[in-house]
Amino acid sequence: MEHSATDFAQTLGVAPGALPATCRGLIESADFTYEEPSPRRHDEIVLGIIKHVDSDAPTQVGQQRADVWERCWGENLENFVASEFQLEALVPKFIKPGQPARLDQRYILPRNPSFELAFFQVCRAFYYQKYLSGIRSAYEFGCGTGFNLVALGKQIPNLKLYGLDWSQSACKMVNLIGEKHKLDITGIRFDFFNADRGLKLDPHSAVMTLCALEQVGPRHAPFIDFLLEKRPEICINMEPIEDLYDEGNLADYLALRYHRKRGYLSGFLPRLKSLEIEGKIRILEVRRMFFGSLYHEGYSFVVWKPV
Ligand SMILES: C[S@@+](CC[C@H](N)C(=O)[O-])C[C@H]1O[C@@H](n2cnc3c(N)ncnc32)[C@H](O)[C@@H]1O
Structure with missing residues (x-):
């Protein structure tokens, strides 16, 4: 089986002809074929997940x-320097190659070890094209290695690019x-828990x-x-959204059990929805990719703007 360009278009909510050239290029250059696990392999995957979630590992x-x-980022920094600043050294290690993945609410066995990274790159490119073409500055909060920037x-x-991280x-x-x-591109320290109100965002920023x-x-x-105070032109959150x-x-x-065990983001979409009802923001898009790693879906997009 294969996740084709037509499937990607459906995932992203557009007609196949409306996929941007960047996305088409990324789709053509990667192997998106996969196999369905046999019933026995499927049970092994499910059992492995249950055991992991029930263990102390997460x-x-x-x-x-x-x-x-x-x-984690100290080690990555050392590797980046040791690689003589190769951009490939910026791919974070939490995107694990060679694992089963999830697609359309079931498990799949990708042939390409980098299936997850390649899939995410197509979605990321789509959202960049759709929402950031008219922007002058982009701020990624919690940017890690900066590879998205x-x-x-x-x-x-x-x-103008800014990478912020604690x-x-x-x-x-x-x-x-x-x-x-x-x-x-500029790195700036920033803590989500103590958001620095002194930080100024450039005009026309995302x-x-x-x-x-x-x-x-x-x-x-x-x-x-x-964000409500700083009023960026657009906000894009690609996050696991439990709702x-x-x-x-x-x-x-x-996936939900894993999400809750790890204590991931909760109540975010409901808060945005109440802010929309209060007239403070406008939600432009909420889209689940129906794709993810072995344990959960980290690739749901919420796009909104303060009004
Ligand atoms: C899973 S990584 C994602 C990194 C990057 N966005 C990416 O896609 O590769 C989570 C990032 O959030 C950052 N982070 C976690 N808690 C934070 C906080 N309270 N304030 C700022 N950054 C935080 C971590 O340092 C890390 O870079």
């Missing part, structure tokens, strides 16, 4: 993880990218989070309030 996200992230800078040149090493990496690759706000669990209010799962589906139910 760690809880939150404030206490600051040191863990600092260490590098992709954005290549896709839409002449943007990890000092992440900010260093972002500044090194700018220095070594002649990109207009704010993005990609698998980052997930880390705050239910404590998204300081960041949302910060989009269907508890009546096995793969979704297990």
Whole structure:
């Protein structure tokens, strides 16, 4: 089986002819074929997930993880320097190659070990094209290595890019990218839990989070309030959104259990919906990709703007 360009168009909610050229190029250059697991393999996958979720292995996200992230990005920074600043060294290790994935609420066995990364790159490129073409500055909060900003800078040149993270090493990496690759990109320290109201956003700016706000669990209010005050032109959040799962589906139910065990983002979409009712924001799009890693779907998009 294959997730074809037509399937991607459906996933992204457009007619196949309306897929941007960047997305078509990415789809053509990667292998999106996969196999359905046999009933026995399927049971092994499900059992493995249940055992993992029931074990002590999944760690809880939150404030206490600051040191863990600092260490993680410190190692990545060393690798980046050791690789002589190769952009490939910026792909984060939490996108694990060679694993079963989830597609359309079931498990699949991709042939391409980098299926997940390649799938995500198509979706990311689509949203960049759809919402960021008329923007002058883009801020990624919780940017990690900065690899999403590098992709954005290549896709839409002449943007001013900012990578924000609570990890000092992440900010260093972002500044090194700018220095070594002649990109207009700046690293700035920022903590979702104590959003710095002194930070000014450029006019015509976009704010993005990609698998980052997930880390705050239910404590998204300081960041949302910060955005309401700063009024960026557009906000794109690509995050695991628990409200989009269907508890009546096995793969979704297990994803929810994993999501809750880790303490991922909760109450975010309901808060945005109430802000929309209060007339404070406009939600432009909520889209589930029906795609994810072994444990959950981190690739749901919510696009909104303060009004
Ligand atoms: C899963 S990683 C995603 C990184 C990047 N967005 C990506 O797609 O590769 C989560 C990121 O959120 C950052 N983070 C976690 N909690 C944070 C907080 N309270 N304030 C700012 N950044 C935070 C971590 O340092 C890490 O870079």
